[in-house]
Amino acid sequence: xxxxxxxxxxxxxxxxxxxxxxxxxxxxxxxxxxxxxxxxxxxxxxxxxxxxxxxxxxxxxxxxxxxxxxxxxxxxxxxxxxxxxxxxxxxxxxxxxxxxxxxxxxxxxxxxxxxxxxxxxxxxxxxxxxxxxxxxxxxxxxxxxxxxxxxxxxxxxxxxxxxxxxxxxxxxxxxxxxxxxxxxxxxxxxxxxxxxxxxxxxxxxxxxxxxxxxxxxxxxxxxxxxxxxxxxxxxxxxxxxxxxxxxxxxxxxxxxxxxxxxx
Ligand code: T3D
Numbered sequence: 512x513x514x515x516x517x518x519x520x521x522x523x524x525x526x527x528x529x530x531x532x533x534x535x536x537x538x539x540x541x542x543x544x545x546x547x548x549x550x551x552x553x554x555x556x557x558x559x560x561x562x563x564x565x566x567x568x569x570x571x572x573x574x575x576x577x578x579x580x581x582x583x584x585x586x587x588x589x590x591x592x593x594x595x596x597x598x599x600x601x602x603x604x605x606x607x608x609x610x611x612x613x614x615x616x617x618x619x620x621x622x623x624x625x626x627x628x629x630x631x632x633x634x635x636x637x638x639x640x641x642x643x644x645x646x647x648x649x650x651x652x653x654x655x656x657x658x659x660x661x662x663x664x665x666x667x668x669x670x671x672x673x674x675x676x677x678x679x680x681x682x683x684x685x686x687x688x689x690x691x692x693x694x695x696x697x698x699x700x701x702x703x704x705x706x707x708x709x710x711x712x713x714x715x716x717x718x719x720x721x722x723x724x725x726x727x728x729x730x731x732x733x734x735x736x737x738x739x740x741x742x743x744x745x746x747x748x749x750x751x752x753x754x755x756x757x758x759x760x761x762x763x764x765x766x767x768x769x770x771x772x773x774x
Contacts, residue, residue, distance in 0.1 A: 512549055512553070514531075514546045514549075514550065515542065515546070516530075516531055516532050516540070516542050516543035516546050517529060517530055517531050517543060517546045517547060517550055518531050518568070519550040519553065521554075521557065521559065521560055522707075522711065523711045523714060524559055524560060524561045524562065524711065524714030524715065524773075525560070525561070525562045525563075525564055525707070525710035525711045525713070525714045526550075526553075526554040526557070526560045526562070526563050526564065527564045527565075527566065527707070527710070528547065528550045528551070528554070528563065528564070528565050528566075529565075529566050529567065529568050530543065530547075530565070530566070530567045530568065530572070530573050531567075531568040532568075532577075533567075533568045533569025533570070533571065534569075535574065535577055535579070536567075536569070536570075536571030536573070536574035536620075536621065536623070536626075537567040537568065537569070537571055537572065537573045537574065537626070538573065538574040538575055538576060538577040538578070538626070539573070539575065539576055539577055539599070539600075539625065539626075540577040540580055541580070541599075543577075544598075544599040544603070547603065548602070548603070548606075551563070551603075551606055551607075551610070554610075554612075555610065555611075560612065560714075561612050561713070561714040561715075561716075561718045561773045562612055562613050562614075562615065562710045562711070562713040562714040562718075563610065563612060563613070563614045563615070563710075564614075564615045564616075564617060564706055564707065564709075564710040565614065565615070565616050565617070565629070565633060566616070566617040566618075566619055566703070566706065567618075567619050567620065569620070570619075570620045570621075571619075571620040571621045571622075571626075572618045572619050572620050572621060572622040572626055572630065572642065573622055573623070573625070573626025573629060573630075574621065574623045574624060574626050574647075575623050575624020575625035575626045575627070575647065575648075576595075576624060576625055578651070592653070596656055596657075600625055600656055600657045601657075603629070603632075603657070604628070604629070604632045604657050604658045607629075607632045607633060608632055608658075608725075608729060610722075611718070611719070611722035612713075612718055612721070612722060613634045613635065613713045613721050613722075613725065614632075614633045614634045614635075615633065615634065615635045615636075615637070615706060615709055615710045615713065616629075616630045616633035616635070616636045616637070617637050617638075617639075617702055617703065617706035618630050618636060618637070618638035618639065618642045618644075618684065618693070619639050619642060619699075619702055619703075620639065620641065620642050620643075621642065621643050621645065621681075622638075622642065622643070622644050622645070623644075623645040623647040624645070624646075624647045624648055625656060625657040625659075627644045627645060627646060627647075627659070628655060628656065628657035628658050628659040628662065629657060630644070630693070631658065631659065631662040631663070631666065631692070632657065632658050632662065634725055635694045635709070635713075636692075636693040636694050637693070637694060637695050637696075637697050637702060637705060637706050637709070638684035638687065638688070638693050638695075638696055638697070638702075639684065639696075639697060639698075639699040639702045640684055640685065640696050640697065640698055640699055641684070641699050642683075642684040643681045643682060643683050643684060643687075644675075644681075644682045644684070644687050644692070645679060645680070645681050645682070646659060646663070646675045646676045646679055647679050648676070648679070649676060649677055649678070649679045650679045654676070655676050659676070660672075660676070663675060663676065665732060666690075666691060666692050667690045667691065667692050671690060684696045714773075715771060716771055716773075717753065717755035717756070717759065717771045717773065718755070718771075718773035718774075719749075719750065719753045719755060719773065719774065720750050720753065720755060720756065723746045723747075723749060723750050726746060727739070727742055727743060727746055730742055753774065754772060754774045755769075755771045755772065755773065755774060758770060758771060758772070759771070
């Protein structure tokens with residue numbers, strides 16, 4: 512498939528999806544939603560792909576919804592934002608959270624609105640030192656969507672979530688790292704290389720095991736300890752039956768590097 516609003520490529524088991532509407536800071540329009548969906552589906556169906564990396568082209572990562580599609584004339588009917596979220600944003604967030612491979616996000620510049628919350632839905636987030644996160648919704652009378660009201664209080668706590676959501680201030684990447692909102696800040700010029708290397712590394716790891724880690728840690732937010740212990744037992748049973756577990760133990764015993772096949 513050829514794409515106009517994104518770029519998609521695969522290298523050494525790592526698929527890279529680059530949001531590519533730089534003139535509008537890679538904000539989402541209907542076409543970009545469609546192409547992002549198609550690219551993720553392609554990654555999911557390609558058994559050689561074992562990690563997904565999401566980043567943006569140009570100086571921004573993603574400025575959320577393209578507001579030029581929402582600029583209605585006075586008196587005209589309001590757009591149904593619930594429908595837009597149901598059709599586009601929610602399926603995207605659900606897909607990333609359930610994708611059975613690690614999802615790395617390289618936030619190359621400003622991440623605003625749904626763009627900020629898209630990053631928070633990824634498993635490992637790197638950000639350029641000059642990048643920032645803005646819960647811009649309050650500035651236009653909306654509330655954080657795309658999982659923002661779920662992720663924010665969990666990753667930064669209630670007080671900071673409220674401040675970010677109600678003030679819409681720019682949170683610099685270094686502050687986001689200090690608050691535990693993202694994994695790591697990287698110098699701007701090193702971001703693409705470091706994110707690519709991380710994605711290629713993850714693509715050599717026990718993919719099924721990593722997807723079970725993702726499932727367990729995500730489930731922990733709504734489980735009590737008893738439920739979580741049961742879940743760990745059940746998922747470990749699954750992990751213990753993978754070829755990669757067998758290979759990991761054999762490699763340890765042979766004192767060699769494991770050769771995981773993601774199976
Ligand atoms: O509607 C639904 O379906 C419901 C779902 C909603 C999800 C949402 O994401 S709602 C929130 C939408 N996003 C925003 O409110 C953010 C709007 N953008 C900004 O606040 C600022 O652009 C930034 C803080 C992100 C960056 O500021 P700055 O000063 O670095 O850049 P800029 O000059 O504002 O933007 C550069 C260009 O990108 C500019 O175009 P121009 O003047 O050069 O032709 C600007 O209009 C364009 N741009 C930036 N964000 C958007 C956008 N164009 C359309 N939609 C945008 N969201």
